[in-house]
Amino acid sequence: xxxxxxxxxxxxxxxxxxxxxxxxxxxxxxxxxxxxxxxxxxxxxxxxxxxxxxxxxxxxxxxxxxxxxxxxxxxxxxxxxxxxxxxxxxxxxxxxxxxxxxxxxxxxxxxxxxxxxxxxxxxxxxxxxxxxxxxxxxxxxxxxxxxxxxxxxxxxxxxxxxxxxxxxxxxxxxxxxxxxxxxxxxxxxxxxxxxxxxxxxxxxxxxxxxxxxxxxxxxxxxxxxxxxxxxxxxxxxxxxxxxxxxxxxxxxxxxxxxxxxxxxxxxxxxxxxxxxxxxxxxxxxxxxxxxxxxxxxxxxxxxxxxxxxxxxxxxxxxxxxxxxxxxxxxxxxxxxxxxxxxxxxxxxxxxxxxxxxxxxxxxxxxxxxxxxxxxxxxxxx
Amino acid sequence: xxxxxxxxxxxxxxxxxxxxxxxxxxxxxxxxxxxxxxxxxxxxxxxxxxxxxxxxxxxxxxxxxxxxxxxxxxxxxxxxxxxxxxxxxxxxxxxxxxxxxxxxxxxxxxxxxxxxxxxxxxxxxxxxxxxxxxxxxxxxxxxxxxxxxxxxxxxxxxxxxxxxxxxxxxxxxxxxxxxxxxxxxxxxxxxxxxxxxxxxxxxxxxxxxxxxxxxxxxxxxxxxxxxxxxxxxxxxxxxxxxxxxxxxxxxxxxxxxxxxxxxxxxxxxxxxxxxxxxxxxxxxxxxxxxxxxxxxxxxxxxxxxxxxxxxxxxxxxxxxxxxxxxxxxxxxxxxxxxxxxxxxx
Numbered sequence: 001x002x003x004x005x006x007x008x009x010x011x012x013x014x015x016x017x018x019x020x021x022x023x024x025x026x027x028x029x030x031x032x033x034x035x036x037x038x039x040x041x042x043x044x045x046x047x048x049x050x051x052x053x054x055x056x057x058x059x060x061x062x063x064x065x066x067x068x069x070x071x072x073x074x075x076x077x078x079x080x081x082x083x084x085x086x087x088x089x090x091x092x093x094x095x096x097x098x099x100x101x102x103x104x105x106x107x108x109x110x111x112x113x114x115x116x117x118x119x120x121x122x123x124x125x126x127x128x129x130x131x132x133x134x135x136x137x138x139x140x141x142x143x144x145x146x147x148x149x150x151x152x153x154x155x156x157x158x159x160x161x162x163x164x165x166x167x168x169x170x171x172x173x174x175x176x177x178x179x180x181x182x183x184x185x186x187x188x189x190x191x192x193x194x195x196x197x198x199x200x201x202x203x204x205x206x207x208x209x210x211x212x213x214x215x216x217x218x219x220x221x222x223x224x225x226x227x228x229x230x231x232x233x234x235x236x237x238x239x240x241x242x243x244x245x246x247x248x249x250x251x252x253x254x255x256x257x258x259x260x261x262x263x264x265x266x267x268x269x270x271x272x273x274x275x276x277x278x279x280x281x282x283x284x285x286x287x288x289x290x291x292x293x294x295x296x297x298x299x300x301x302x303x304x305x306x307x308x309x310x311x312x313x314x315x316x317x318x319x320x321x322x323x324x325x326x327x328x329x330x331x332x333x334x335x336x337x338x339x340x341x342x343x344x345x346x347x348x349x350x351x352x353x354x355x356x357x358x359x360x361x362x363x364x365x366x367x368x369x370x371x372x373x374x375x376x377x378x379x380x381x
Numbered sequence: 382x383x384x385x386x387x388x389x390x391x392x393x394x395x396x397x398x399x400x401x402x403x404x405x406x407x408x409x410x411x412x413x414x415x416x417x418x419x420x421x422x423x424x425x426x427x428x429x430x431x432x433x434x435x436x437x438x439x440x441x442x443x444x445x446x447x448x449x450x451x452x453x454x455x456x457x458x459x460x461x462x463x464x465x466x467x468x469x470x471x472x473x474x475x476x477x478x479x480x481x482x483x484x485x486x487x488x489x490x491x492x493x494x495x496x497x498x499x500x501x502x503x504x505x506x507x508x509x510x511x512x513x514x515x516x517x518x519x520x521x522x523x524x525x526x527x528x529x530x531x532x533x534x535x536x537x538x539x540x541x542x543x544x545x546x547x548x549x550x551x552x553x554x555x556x557x558x559x560x561x562x563x564x565x566x567x568x569x570x571x572x573x574x575x576x577x578x579x580x581x582x583x584x585x586x587x588x589x590x591x592x593x594x595x596x597x598x599x600x601x602x603x604x605x606x607x608x609x610x611x612x613x614x615x616x617x618x619x620x621x622x623x624x625x626x627x628x629x630x631x632x633x634x635x636x637x638x639x640x641x642x643x644x645x646x647x648x649x650x651x652x653x654x655x656x657x658x659x660x661x662x663x664x665x666x667x668x669x670x671x672x673x674x675x676x677x678x679x680x681x682x683x684x685x686x687x688x689x690x691x692x693x694x695x696x697x698x699x700x701x702x703x704x705x706x707x708x709x710x711x712x713x714x715x716x717x718x719x720x721x722x723x724x725x726x
Contacts, residue, residue: 034550036654038555039555165697165698191697194700196658197700198397198648198649199396199648199693202690202691202700203694205389205694206694223557223650225557234389248556
């Protein structure tokens with residue numbers, strides 16, 4: 001080996017070794033900031049600069065990766081974070097399907113994963129693998145529960161469902177079937193559509209023919225608008241309910257007059273001014289102000305889910321530090337235990353109370369009933 | 382199922398079918414003239430709709446920067462060729478003309494009160510923004526490999542589609558958009574309510590198809606394109622420039638694509654990535670026409686729209702499967718009936 005080669009080898013290896021020398025806490029973030037669920041992923045990616053940067057005297061560094069909404073890319077990103085970057089925890093991914101595919105890998109490597117995804121399937125039913133997964137969104141049944149209660153109270157006897165033909169819509173129709181049975185409400189129509197469909201006339205007519213007292217539309221993002229406008233165009237007069245998937249400002253803009261009077265249940269982030277003051281309210285208000293200062297727009301609630309993941313970690317890391325150094329398996333395992341023992345921790349979406357059975361940890365403080373009045377989100381009274 | 386529901390669904394199917402027919406025709410046109418399967422056609426649809434929506438929200442649509450960027454690369458290439466080959470000074474004039482066009486467009490977009498100007502003007506502006514992207518795209522990505530095998534062209538076309546979807550996300554954001562209807566009135570035909578936008582879609586589609594037909598039958602340029610479609614080498618020997626033919630068809634495709642987008646934007650929510658599925662259904666129509674026959678393709682596309690509308694009523698979960706499975710019997714039927722000699726390559 002020539003001296004030149006020796007020097008370059010030394011130089012190269014020193015570059016390769018430097019990252020190992022840092023004892024920072026490393027958190028991986030995987031979001032879908034491109035592809036079909038970019039609507040969810042972009043506010044999540046934009047929230048990363050607002051996450052806590054140090055806790056208990058330790059610096060936290062974040063490594064953000066994009067999976068392009070592709071489940072295979074999510075697996076690759078997770079493997080990279082776990083094997084190469086040796087992260088202590090992972091926040092993400094954005095999509096329900098993407099999250100289901102990586103549970104096995106986080107469990108094998110013993111890395112806590114905080115999933116800001118909609119489907120409850122990532123934490124329910126609890127298994128040995130799902131022990132490593134925590135979910136920072138309200139479970140569908142918590143939201144559905146509020147809606148069904150309200151339907152029952154207002155005398156709704158039959159409902160029609162229009163949902164997307166994806167995990168989001170499927171899970172909602174499952175949850176609703178269970179809940180409505182107990183409440184004595186009958187589902188008289190259950191129709192599916194694709195997010196990119198240019199028309200839902202057929203589904204809407206089918207629902208209209210069944211003539212239900214109310215209609216629930218379960219679709220994520222702007223796709224929740226078209227079924228509602230079509231129903232209104234065809235002269236449907238009953239109440240229309242939406243899920244927390246519709247809780248975005250484009251919903252109001254796209255729907256215009258047709259979405260007036262819609263009822264939905266979602267986190268209080270939409271109607272912060274009207275809810276009584278609480279710790280959650282203060283945290284959410286600060287988050288929205290900071291986000292607006294940084295990106296010039298109001299964040300969608302999806303971003304709040306990622307911030308909550310950061311806050312949960314901030315809360316758990318000091319406890320975990322007592323058991324091991326960041327980067328070690330002991331630290332990750334202690335971090336998981338600490339996350340599972342989160343008690344009464346307020347964050348943007350509500351108050352977290354984790355238990356070994358419940359890795360989502362919300363109670364009714366995590367949702368409020370909201371309606372649309374004069375083109376604005378208003379607390380339903 | 383009663384008469385009223387059937388008419389409502391039929392109306393819906395006809396509206397979508399008309400759009401698919403327009404797209405099927407442009408896919409066919411581009412394919413016969415240049416051998417390129419224009420997969421990014423759907424992106425022109427969404428670009429048209431989203432540009433229009435951005436204008437109605439009073440924002441200068443970001444697509445102006447895409448146009449500027451592409452035009453600059455195009456002009457730089459032209460300039461390089463001019464300097465290298467010492468071509469006639471006409472070329473310099475063309476470059477100046479292109480650049481001033483882009484400058485005028487950007488100036489207009491940033492000066493005009495976009496949300497207040499009449500809708501017709503918004504439509505014209507949108508078309509003026511998007512149509513030039515078509516020929517520039519041909520010039521940059523396809524002209525250098527015009528003689529390549531069809532498979533290579535297809536691969537480039539797919540690459541272009543993927544990057545345009547990405548650019549769409551960058552330019553327009555992930556949220557869906559919808560535009561104001563052309564007019565608010567509804568018509569009553571017997572017991573059936575007709576939405577005015579539906580009539581607009583069908584009317585404009587018919588006008589476009591008839592205009593295209595006349596242009597191809599009666600004008601010199603139309604005949605030149607047809608000649609290229611029939612036999613590229615023969616047309617070239619007759620003095621028809623293949624470059625001109627390519628650019629012209631791409632401009633037409635971009636025009637039809639963005640016009641379709643503008644037409645359907647008021648009745649549906651479009652996303653930056655909706656275009657592919659829409660143009661794919663047009664493609665199914667074109668396949669039914671065997672990628673050669675215009676009337677068959679138009680008919681096939683309308684059939685696709687109709688089947689889509691009725692299957693969405695009867696079996697909403699399987700709608701997409703039904704529509705795309707349709708292609709299989711047609712492919713079998715066509716492959717049994719025609720004894721095509723392999724393409725010239």
